[in-house]
Amino acid sequence: MRAAVYRRFGSADVVSVEEIPTPKPGPEEVLIRVLASTVSAADHRARSHDIPKGLGLLAGVGLGFFQPRRRVLGMDAAGVVEAVGEKITRFTPGDEVIAMLGAKFGGHAEFARIGRDGPITAKPANLGFAESVALVFGGITARAFLNRTDIHPGTRVLVNGASGAVGTAAVQLATDLGAHVTAVCAARNAGLVTALGADRVIDYESSDFTTEPDTYDVIMDCVGNASFDRVQQLITPGGALLAVITDLNGLLRAKSRTRTSGKLVSASGVDCRTEDLRFLVGLAEQGGLRPVIDRSYDLSEIVAAHRFVDAGHKRGSVVLRIAGPA
Structure with a gap:
């Protein structure tokens, strides 16, 4: 072959x-x-x-x-x-x-x-x-991380790196759950992520979302530059940082930061499951995931x-x- x-x-x-x-x-x-x-x-x-x-x-x-x-x-x-x-x-x-x-x-x-x-x-x-x-790589990764926290109608979710494979899936999956989604990406991709369901777009080339006053229940980092130390003040009490990409320090300190802050820090790998693939297929067939x-x-x-x-x-x-x- x-x-x-x-x-x-x-x-x-x-x-x-x-x-x-x-x-x-x-x-x-x-x-x-x-x-x-x-x-x-x-x-x-x-x-x-x-x-x-x-x-x-x-x-x-x-x-x-x-x-x-x-x-x-x-x-x-x-x-x-x-x-x-x-x-x-x-x-x-x-x-x-x-x-x-x-x-x-x-x-x-x-x-x-x-x-x-x-x-x-x-x-x-x-x-x-x-x-x-x-749909597969981005979808199964995004779903695995989003399933680690409670997302429901009105949950404020920020997706850092919203225009990549994982980010575009995360925007759609969070939107499907009724979340208010803020997408961080380049300005040229604003139309794309808005069409996928994002309610607000932050252009990372002109604005640093970590310096803004807005807070979020869930921050999903698909880039690897939103460490807990950098974004913890943006996460509401009981909220979560879903670190899709992180370094050794972020991986080793995730559990201790969760205990001391009362905010979930999840940085572990993805357990790929058939049931998640089936969910993605069903959502795609219904038009909720493209x-x-x-x-x-x-x-x-x-x-x-x-x-x-x-x-x-x-x-x-x-x-x-x-x-x-x-």
Whole structure:
């Protein structure tokens, strides 16, 4: 099969399309013929080893220290079930699915495997494969963090980094729950996040939201520059900081800050669940969650796709078309 492979850490140029063996599903695995994946910020960090401060050792355990442990990136996939193991009863060949491969990666290839207990479900009936896969990485991450606190009609939520894959999903999911959403992003993306449901937009290039008098029940940081020390005065009593991206200091001090402040500081990783994928699919089919795609690339254009993501200004998702129309 064709796959985008990297054998050392570095710039986008370390990735190339190669022929590698096609995986075979084990007894409890599903083999997906991948039609679309995304090139995410997580792929950028894994490939470049651009890791938040202090987390190099921890990241090395999962990604590798001197060379990649897993040579095919891609944390999500949309496609058609090619084959199933003998113990799989929930899927049959021909089923159209989406899956979150997570830290095992593997989506940037013509075929990918996932265990039967992994997050995989039928894709939205009203969306194509490219649109469907654009919901997965950002949607499952945003939902996992938002579920850690109580969001209801009238809750004031600020999403820092509202125009990225996680941010655009967070704006929509919070809006669906009835929250009043403030989006922090560049001015050029104000129209996008407003269309997704944001009630107010702060242009980070001209204003620093941390110096404004407004307070919020929940701050969701998708950028990594809104530490608890920097934003704690903006969080209402009993509120929450959801740190999607943080450094070692933020990770280690999250529990103690929660105890001493009475405000939830959540910085742990995402537990990817099938039930969350199903929720996203249902919401998408009802029109409450729409994919945001900045650009799409063919697998042969993988280097250009990585370069675009490396620039750090993508809106929503960058889709990678693996084979044929997606």
